[in-house]
Amino acid sequence: MGGVGKTTLAKLIFNEVCPKFEFTCFVEEIKGIPGRREEVKTRVWEKMRRHGVPVSSGTGRSGDEWYQVAGKSLFLVFDDVESSEHIDLLKEIAHDNGVGESRFVLTSRNSQRLHDCGDDAYSLRLDCLDKRDAVKLFTAYAFGGEEPPESSKEIVEEVVDGCGGLPLSLEVLGKYLRGQDTALWVEIPAALRKCDEIADLEEKVWAKLELSYNGLPENEVKNIFLDIVWFLTPASGFFPDDAIMAWSSIYGSTLNRLKLLEDRSLVSVHHRKDEVGNDHPTFHMHEHVRGMGRRITRKIGRTLDLSWPRLSTSSSPKDYNIYSYDDRIVFQEREELGKIVAARITLESTPISAESCHFCTMLDVLPKLTAIQYLQLQLPVERKCCKRCRNQAVTLPSPLVLLGISGSTGNLVLPVEAGKNLVLLNCYCVSNLRRLVSSTACTSLVKLVLTSCEKLYELKHWLAQLQQLRILDIERWSGKGxxxxxxxxxxxxxxxxxxxxGSRTPFELPPAFGQLTKLQYLSLDECEVSYIPTSFRNLTSLRFLRLEIGDRQVIPNVIGNLQQLRVLKIKSWAVDGFMEAIGHLTGLES
Incomplete structure (x- = not known):
């Protein structure tokens, strides 16, 4: 069962015994790591630490890095195991490690997975708390560990009874009720009794947790919570940094709102440092809390995961299938589509008929998404068109804040009024994209990612207008530059x-590069540079630099002016001037 404290206990053990082992690794929610065994094994390695310090990625070939732990003491935890494949992987790692002092721990809701570990594994079953411990845990969260007032003890016992000894419910409701008025306390026992009328165990737990969600003080906080539920699904396609970027545009500052969600134990926010020392958040939710969020999402029709399977030629383009998690719903009313805030739309390539196709259906749906803020549009690389849409551009909804798009689109059109909202545009393998939205419609764009979009004709004029752009990633580009x-x-x-x-011909960096005085990260990978202008010395904020210098080119002295540089990666056949160039980089770490 979820929420009884398996992960919490595993973390306590892990933190207690870590200093005794050379290598340590805690893999949260391993069931959420996609891919085959070798891919999962590589992802596990990425979380490995040696004496508390993250290890390097080894040779880069899957599995090669594991030789480092052979014969060394290892403490490895797999949390929330669901598949026997993960048990087999754990056994494989243990066998290859071959050290008797190493220890391996897993948590699972399925007792069969524990039996799969073999006779030499010790199994511990966690049950819900008894009444005494449940009261202690609840009062620790609701009253800061102090004794509750005499007048509140009866209500406390009722609330604890309603939580059924489940630690997660006790924690979430305890934090929710802390410091609240007596009137709210009085309402909770009746609400919990109503939840107990639900037959399904998970639904019952979700209903109890929803009491904390309902008590959030403002709609913006509720929206951020539901957004995180979406961003943690594979359908999202966006990253936590993208979410922060979006909320800053929609709500302004979000730090206090995220702190409130953390205080209620609805979300935990972890942080990591990148190559230049900037902080990046990651979101975590207990699966029951996430399940509660999905339950709310389904109820209000807030998100959408839509795909067109191969429909028969008799199907009407208005009768499209929409999948929202496990439910199949047929939307035909504009009002229902108008509630959607986050969506992934996946389009098959097979036409319905000569006069209308799946692409037509998508063109009909998009204008009805009048509240959409986050959209992933996944189209086939080569689409077949009917007469109606052959030359028709994709007109995007106005409220969009984050947009990811892949496949064959033709031209993209974004209404001018929508440009005030869009902060991220990610185009991946949009093979025939020739024109992006007009620059006047992107005045707020902060992040632009273009991957394999080789037919962009107006990039030069369009880029120059993006005055708010902070992040630009372009991969597999062609032309003179x-x-x-x-x-x-x-x-x-x-x-x-x-x-x-696309071309291996070296190119020159223009003198205009020197105007990027706020640039902290610059990576020119798999594209040779034949000339670095003297204005490069103006990039005094640069902390990470990767360059590929053309054959027999001299590395310029101006690199020595980059006093903030922490990481320098240069690939070159020529080393002329290298030591002289980096001799003054006193802050260089790598």
Whole structure:
């Protein structure tokens, strides 16, 4: 059962015994790691630490890095195991490690997974708390560990009884009720009794947790909570940084709202540092809390995971299937589509008929998404068109804040009024994209990612208008790179990554690069640079630099001016001037 404290106990044990082992690794929610065994094994390695310090990625070939733990003491935890594949992986790692002092722990809701571990494994079953311990846990959260007032003891016992000894419910409701008026306390026991009328155990737990959600003080906090539920699903396709970016645009500052969700134990926010020392958040939710969020989402029709399977030629383009988690719903009313805030739309390539196709159906749906803020649009790389949509552009909904798009689109059109909202645009393998939305419709764009969009004709003029852009990633680009000149106008740019130029002919960095004085991260990978201008010395905020220098080119002295540089990666056949260039970089770490 979820919420009884399996992960909490595993973490306590892990933190207690870590110093005794050379290698340690705690893998939360391993069932959520996709891929085959070798891919999962690689992801597990990425979480490995040696004496508390993250290990390197080894050779880069899957599985090769594990030789480092062979014969060394290892403490490894797999949390929330669901598949026998994970048990087999754990056994494989234990066998290859071959050290008797190593220890391996797993948690699971399925007792069969524990039996799969073999006769030499010790199994511990966790049950819900008894009444005495449940009261102690609840009062610790509701009253800060102090004795509750005499007048409240009866209500406390009723609330504890209603939680059924489940630690997660006791924690969430205890934090929710802390400092609240007596009137709210009095309402909770009756609400919990109503939840107990639900037959399904998980639904019952979700209903109890929902009391805390209902008590959130403002709609913005509720929306952020439901957004996180969406962002933690594979359908989202966005990252926590993207979410923070979106909320800053929609709600302004979100730190206090996230802190409130953390205080209620609805969300936990962890942080990591990137190569330049910037902080990046990651979100975590207990699965029961996430399940509660999905329950609310389904109830209010807030999110959408829509795909067109291969429909028969007799199907009407208005009768499309929409999948929202486990429920199949047929939407035909504009009012219902108008509630959708977050969506993933996946389009099959098979036409319905010569006169109308799946692409037509999508074009009909998009304008009805009048409240949409987060959209992933996944189209086939090569689509077949009917007469109606062959030359028709994709007109996107106005409220969009985050947009990810892949496949064959033709041109993208975003209404001018919508440009005030869009902060992220991610185009992946949009093979025939020739024109993006007009620059006047993207005045708020903060992050732009273009991958394998090789037919963009207007990139030079369009980029120059994105004055708020802070992050620009372009992968697998082609041409002379004349659009690089326009980068000098992006004075807010903090991260620039160019990778995989189609031509191996070296290109020159334009002098305008020197105007990017806020740039902290610059990576030019798989694209040779033949000339670095002297204006490069102006990039005094640069902390990470990756360059590939053309054959027999001299590394310029101006690199020595980059006093904030922490990481320098240079690939070159020529080393002329290298030591002289880096001799003054006193802050260099790698």
């Amino acid at each position: 004349d659009w690089l000149v326009s980068l000098g106008k992006l004075t807010s740019l903090e991260r620039l990554a160019l990778r995989g130029r």
